[in-house]
Amino acid sequence: MSVSIDIAGLRPERVAVVPSPLAELGMALHALAEPGHHPGLQAWVTGVTARLDPHLADRMCEADFLWRTTFSDLFLPSAGVPGRTTLPGATLAEELDLLDKLSDEQFVDAALEFTCALPYGLPGPGPLADEGLRRRSLELAAARGPQQVRFTERLLADPPRIRAWLRQFLQDCEEAFFADAWSRLRHQLAADTRLKTDLLRRKGLAGALAAVSPAVTLDEATGLITVDKLGDGRTATGDGGLLLIPTSLGWPHLMVLHRYGWQPVLHYPVGSPEPAAPPSVEQLALRMTALSHPVRMRMCRHLARSAYTTSELAQVHGMTAPEISRHLGVLKKAGLISTRRRGRYVLHQLDVTVVARLGSDFLEGILR
Template sequence: MAVVITLQGVVPADVAVGLSPLAELMACLHSIAEPEHHLDVRPWLERVSAALSEESKSLLTVHAPLWNRRRCRVLLPLALPLGRTLEQELARLEALPLDEFVTVVAPGVHGGVFDTRDLLIDESVQSAYVLSSERRSFSRGELARRLLQAPEQMRAGLLELLRRCAAEFFDAEWARVQHRLESECARVRARIQALPLPEALASLSPNAVVGQNPPAVVFDKLQSLRADLYGRRCLLVPSAHARPHLIVKDDPPYPVVVHFPVEWMDSTNPVERATLAQVRLRLAILSEPARLELCRHLVNEPITTSDLSVRTGMSLPQVSRHLGRLREAGLLTSRRDGRQIYHRLDTDCLMHLVVDVLTSIIR
């Protein structure tokens, strides 16, 4: 399964890069609703959850289907320009024609596959939509009823909740990440001008590849989607909170949106995330019983090759080969002290492997 964006006849001018605080707020709300998907920001999630009012927590639970599994398209940019303030984006949402609001929100409320084309005009489709949403979850069924029976009231409630979140935690968080995201926009724009377009888009994810005939970028995701950009616009929106999810939304007549994660690099504690190939390599290397036995010694203290040979009963060439494989996977650190070389397991890398495995599964 993969998401494929075809680029035949597409030029750099068709691709816009910019910020969307509303999209970033949705990414934050997703991580609050699905904390098990976001282990690397757990301290931030704990702080935000502790600071939220009880009323906001209750309202977030009610509206969670809008940002849980299938991100609601109305919370991503529907048109240019990018770079508006959150209040400007909320005002645009508030001014959206009510029929259009229902149409664009309905797939997100359902969260699965349902043909909503006749939802506004066919009562039988409306009944089937509510029933199908309810079968997915009680909360989705309730939201589906509200959307069809009182769309203006539902929109007003959603806007009130989003403004509550802005006041309680998001305004401060946006002030923290905005400059980082602006810098990423500048880098992506530069790549779009310097590289072939498929390569520039593939640079948004370590698990993307460039396709040929037609030119395309292929994102490895647990989703099947093929979006043709010819004659359309594509909006690239970076996110500090979307990780590990790269989201591609293709909902004509709106532009294709790629909401892509940006690694927050702390210069005092940089973390280099593993690619899917690296995760597979590390798991394969650790699965070998002899190497796993060596790891039990390497994790406790720096140790030489000869000491490992004595402790495990393996020959020196065997130990050297296994150490080479661990080093190849980035799991081993070595330092020279005089004539001796001491090896130790890179426990930070091993700890991040747990997160990297989860990221590979849920991306």
């Protein structure tokens, strides 16, 4: 399993390493929503949460699926600008102007990525044009809760209104906590940008990618970048460019934007994580046995990001509901997942705190 980027014909000047304040704000929101993914940020999360205005906190919950369950491509709008060569802005305001350049169709498709209802790497109509996709998006949003349903309904009914809402929300986040964080983080990101740009000049793309992550490799003979992830995807630079965007808040997430028609992006973490605490021998034996099956490993990739119903997992993995239920039973017996009921939906989710005790290598692998 991997995500690949075909770079055949890519000109060296079309490869850019550049920080993105909007992408970093997206990672800040993700860390606030899922602190278990980022044990090294616990102190920062606690401090921001304690100072957060209650009204802004409520608004965060209203659309948190944009950064909690997936990292929405809305936080990388430069990749969607026609021509596929646009760079991120130097300031959040400039990046929000780039977000305004996306069409309503692009905006809605990227915002509804959390439902898994839309073809991500393939061409095709979106829910604004396809009534079947519209119904499917609302159905899958219902499994996430009433707030997600209401937001999705408003998004489909009036995209410009939601676009204005999101822009104002992100500006309010900048004022409340992100401006202070960015003033500290941008220096580290700028230093990494200079380092990777120098490597591009001296050692070429293969040298720069080797410094990004051991999980990223380039086969220069075939012109194919391969990112080792528990997921599948393929894209190509075509006549566009390739963006390498560092993140300070994002470890352990190594993400690849491979949306059809968008500029490919590698969003990679900077800095070294703190080592995880070792698990007990009793936990290790039971839990590693449960995780030894490749299907259950792939399931963990989804369950680490969000809660899913059995039927959703069955659809994603191309299996029957009883087969998925058996695998869920093994994971639950090992104490690796939690289950809760919301109305008529039964949702399952990975306990990332428990998984972290198995070791940072496994956690990084499923969250990559």
